[in-house]
Amino acid sequence: MPDDQYKRRVVIVGGGFAGLGCARRLADHDDVHVTLIDRNNYHQFQPLLYQVATSLLAASDIAHSLREVFADQDNVDVKLAEISAVDTATKTVTSTDGETWTGDALVLAAGSQPNFFGTPGAPEYSFPLYSLDNATNLRSRILGLLEQVDRNPRLIERGALNFVIVGGGPTGVEVAGAIADMINMTVPAEYHDFDPGDARIYLVDHGDALLKPFSDKAHAYVAKVLTDRNVQLRLGTGVEEVGPGHARFSDGAVVPTRCVIWGGGISAAPVATNCGLAQGRGGRIDAQPDLTYAGTPGVYVVGDIANIRGTDGEPLPQLGSVALQSGTTAADNILAEFNGKTRNDFAYKDKGIMAMIGRGAAIAEVGKNHHEVHGQLAHMAWLGVHASLMTGTRDKMEAIIDWGWDRFTKTGGPHVLDRGDAAEINWDDDPAVTSSDTPATTPTNS
Numbered sequence: 001m002p003d004d005q006y007k008r009r010v011v012i013v014g015g016g017f018a019g020l021g022c023a024r025r026l027a028d029h030d031d032v033h034v035t036l037i038d039r040n041n042y043h044q045f046q047p048l049l050y051q052v053a054t055s056l057l058a059a060s061d062i063a064h065s066l067r068e069v070f071a072d073q074d075n076v077d078v079k080l081a082e083i084s085a086v087d088t089a090t091k092t093v094t095s096t097d098g099e100t101w102t103g104d105a106l107v108l109a110a111g112s113q114p115n116f117f118g119t120p121g122a123p124e125y126s127f128p129l130y131s132l133d134n135a136t137n138l139r140s141r142i143l144g145l146l147e148q149v150d151r152n153p154r155l156i157e158r159g160a161l162n163f164v165i166v167g168g169g170p171t172g173v174e175v176a177g178a179i180a181d182m183i184n185m186t187v188p189a190e191y192h193d194f195d196p197g198d199a200r201i202y203l204v205d206h207g208d209a210l211l212k213p214f215s216d217k218a219h220a221y222v223a224k225v226l227t228d229r230n231v232q233l234r235l236g237t238g239v240e241e242v243g244p245g246h247a248r249f250s251d252g253a254v255v256p257t258r259c260v261i262w263g264g265g266i267s268a269a270p271v272a273t274n275c276g277l278a279q280g281r282g283g284r285i286d287a288q289p290d291l292t293y294a295g296t297p298g299v300y301v302v303g304d305i306a307n308i309r310g311t312d313g314e315p316l317p318q319l320g321s322v323a324l325q326s327g328t329t330a331a332d333n334i335l336a337e338f339n340g341k342t343r344n345d346f347a348y349k350d351k352g353i354m355a356m357i358g359r360g361a362a363i364a365e366v367g368k369n370h371h372e373v374h375g376q377l378a379h380m381a382w383l384g385v386h387a388s389l390m391t392g393t394r395d396k397m398e399a400i401i402d403w404g405w406d407r408f409t410k411t412g413g414p415h416v417l418d419r420g421d422a423a424e425i426n427w428d429d430d431p432a433v434t435s436s437d438t439p440a441t442t443p444t445n446s
């Protein structure tokens with residue numbers, strides 16, 4: 001269709017689960033033109049970032065070209081741009097390099113960013129796990145540490161094998177379990193000049209249980225699986241400061257470490273503050289039940305950037321399924337507006353929640369009655385669900401081959417160090433731990 005033949009134009013900011021869900025639904029309508037804008041030209045599958053960080057999957061397995069998704073749809077244009085300003089009155093967005101896009105409808109789906117809760121040093125020295133760049137950066141740090149310790153095992157005394165993971169939600173639990181599997185199984189086979197038993201993995205959380213949304217039985221199960229794999233749980237404890245070579249806990253302990261992983265929380269993407277829209281909990285933009293902003297026709301907020309409520313009025317969690325379904329409902333409401341029909345309220349269909357803990361161990365809460373399964377069965381369900389949610393067939397096949405290979409060989413993926421900056425470590429840059437070769441206060445194993 002010639003460009004001027006489209007009856008209506010929709011601008012979507014963000015090609016994550018929410019933006020993609022919205023664009024896909026609109027793409028089926030030939031008279032609607034969609035401009036999908038993202039600062040990356042790919043969709044990243046966040047639930048599997050920790051597997052890239054721990055070398056189980058390749059980065060290309062979890063990133064899918066947005067252009068490829070819409071290659072057969074002439075009415076969808078993908079634009080690579082970072083949006084820095086939003087004018088909801090004119091439904092116009094402006095990029096950092098000054099280009100503007102205006103639509104008859106505007107969808108804000110720019111996701112989240114890590115929330116460091118003002119912890120000193122955390123933004124500079126910790127490793128968040130929110131984007132593909134974060135995941136490859138963390139992988140470089142983990143592999144860089146292993147290579148350096150292999151040449152100089154005395155670095156272990158300076159915390160080179162201490163991993164501190166902040167946050168006992170799914171991100172923290174999954175990454176702690178994956179690092180433990182790596183240290184217990186893969187590293188001993190590949191590194192022969194140091195003892196992986198000297199590694200210490202700390203999982204730190206303010207609360208009194210891991211994976212809070214699950215049952216007490218699940219809390220006990222996850223704690224047992226992780227402690228059996230030598231993860232030290234520090235519940236009721238916070239990380240109060242991060243330095244280049246240490247983490248300070250709220251109980252006063254100072255752990256020498258070159259790898260603090262931040263899974264401590266998220267807030268709305270920075271663009272939320274540039275919209276001039278009222279921000280609520282977590283800096284997120286409050287969505288009306290029909291996903292519009294303050295009932296403004298044609299302006300929608302969906303996915304992690306928005307505070308979305310369920311039909312019971314309770315806030316919905318920041319989940320891929322909420323993002324995807326809210327994107328699709330926003331598209332339906334945009335089409336309803338274009339056709340002079342009434343917008344519908346968003347009704348989230350909760351299909352359950354699941355979390356991976358490590359090899360052969362997961363928790364899944366599924367079905368109407370939230371039936372909970374643990375162990376191998378949940379592990380297989382987790383793999384199946386995540387493979388089915390991945391965007392491209394090739395990505396699914398590659399991930400399934402990698403998972404199958406790891407399951408039977410227990411070798412993980414290739415430990416290929418790509419020499420990013422994170423692999424370079426200055427061992428003398430932290431006064432808290434460099435005064436001697438002896439470690440600072442390290443909590444005892446529990």
Ligand SMILES: Cc1cc2nc3c(=O)[nH]c(=O)nc-3n(C[C@H](O)[C@H](O)[C@H](O)COP(=O)(O)OP(=O)(O)OC[C@H]3O[C@@H](n4cnc5c(N)ncnc54)[C@H](O)[C@@H]3O)c2cc1C
Nearest residue numbers: 014016017018039046047083110111303304318319320323
């Ligand atoms: C480590 C981790 C593990 C998770 N595990 C699970 C899980 O197991 N199950 C589950 O359901 N959920 C999980 N989640 C949550 C889930 O991934 C999110 O809820 C979901 O990705 C939100 O989708 P979204 O589209 O709102 O945002 P995102 O997926 O974050 O997408 C936002 C997009 O907007 C783009 N963007 C941001 N700012 C701009 C800008 N200014 N200009 C242009 N583009 C911009 C970004 O590049 C990105 O592509 C996990 C999240 C993380 C971080």
